[in-house]
Amino acid sequence: MALDKNYLEYPHRSHGMDHNRYDWQMLAQQKPVVWPNNKKLALWINVPLQFFPLDQKGDPFKVPGGMTMPYPDLRHYSLRDYGNRVGIYRLLKAFDKYKVTPTFAMNTELAVRTPYLLDVIKERGNEIMCHGLHMDALHYGGQNIDEESDIISRALDTLRELSQQDVTGWLSPARNESENTPELLAQHGIKYFCDWVNDDMPYSFKTDKGNLWAMPLSNELEDKFIIMDNLHSEASYVEQICDACDFLLKEADTQGGRILALNIHPWMLGQPHRIAKLEKVLEYVTSKGVWCASATEILTEFTAQQK
């Protein structure tokens, strides 16, 4: 019994990463950033607006949060739909009450299906990034490149047309990517994407079609991760965000501006029993004097200071 010879060979065992997507660098050794008005913490509220199709194909896997029951899975379809009909309006009210700036990551198919909701966001003037075509249109390793390119161009062309925004940001459904996703995004005019969770600040991500910025949208602090995946209580969600806020503020004292990125789902925090917890978080965080900004505003400020 033995393994193939190559199992004890280490072709990438040298300085830096084991791939050429980005440079190896430690956050603590990065040049400190100063946010506008000397704020120590930028608050990035990111709201995915998602369409989970009832006739989910689940190819190559069932998207987390999607249909799990035999067709027609009305419970999951309608519970996710709740977020776009009811939950989002509770969230918007809370954002306005605490004067924070949300960024929306929208499935293009949802923009097509709910022009009213799209108009509400356009009128508010908030940034919209693309969250892929819909939640069942997954990007995955081994995917045919033409098929993926077609999904990306359809998603972006339509969303740009409907939103009348440039749409330069991207969040993949389930944050899943193929080996070609970064190149295809760069090719289609994307400037930043939010799938990689290896930093608390933006960094430059190499592709053959020009570089992207990786934006640090924490998965560990996501409402869905904490409440649905880990089954933590709503009260614990509040504690975790407040503890993270305190920690990042303290770190910013010596290392420069930090970002508190909260990815929150209308179908999760928009429930009647959870919305007060979001308000509690916003009350706490805004009482600390943070800079509330969109993803693009944060990235623009960050990149301006990298020169």
Place this chain on the structure above:
Amino acid sequence: MKRDPEFYDYWPYHNRPKIQWPNGKKMAFWVAPNIEFYELNPPNNPHRKSWPQPYPATQGYSIRDYGNRVGHMRQMELLEKYGIRGSISLSTALCDHHPEIIQMCKDRNWEFFSHGIYNTRYTYGMSEQQERDMIKDSMETIFKHTDQMCAGYLAPALSHSERTLDLFAEVGTELFGKKGGIYTCDLFHDDQPTPIKLRSGKQFVSVPYSLEMNDTIAFVVNKMEPRRYGQILKDNFDRLYQEADESGTIMCIPTHNYQVSCPHRMKAYEEALDYITSHDDVWVTTGREIAEYYIEHYYDSTLADIQNKQAKWGGA
């Protein structure tokens, strides 16, 4: 396959010879940060998949990279604040990929022990020679980059063969004589050190490392809230501290920089470290120091006690 691993005899947790740690300290405390490198595209092992998704497993890979890019510095500064030297369970390829991290830990006189080469290369399916080569490579790499003669082992991703501990101890002797390959963190059967039976007959000890206090087990497997993790660390300490009146105990906190160093977890972790290190009669130490002290002072008396009980009661 064996019915049991045959590493140790049954040895009840009462009426044991009393252990006292150096300078009259009653309890030993050590922190073992796992500093790991996971490969984005490792070769396939027929017995265990590295990633749930086909290449590229963006999410699993990138959060682990977060540990090295972001988390390491946070935990290192925290341990320094409380006077704790880390005992690093090291994916030794990290010496090549991220020597900056190795240098910082070396500057702080931390211990480095072997956790294999990459945490995406499993022991399963290796021939004896392959496993020996992998272990030897890892120990030589530590020596080359840190001048330390590797004393401890935690198998990569806790993947073992029946002969893992034998091989580690033998390679340790071959490379470094008595200094090398003297303890393992792979066994979770006791709160005190245990002599381990090896085919070479070498003096070798299992040092308690604790899966229950391991942050990845707590956060990922048991899905604990950060503050509850902080609480169980204090509770674990309290009971071991109390029992240490009878005979010296050991508490270990095994950590990962991609878990405990996330912003929402640092506060609870710091509170636990602050609490534990506020006790004067706790020996804040490293894995190697525990193993060496134990082997020098208690190994033989423990063995005699085990043999007496074994002679009287028998059993497996």
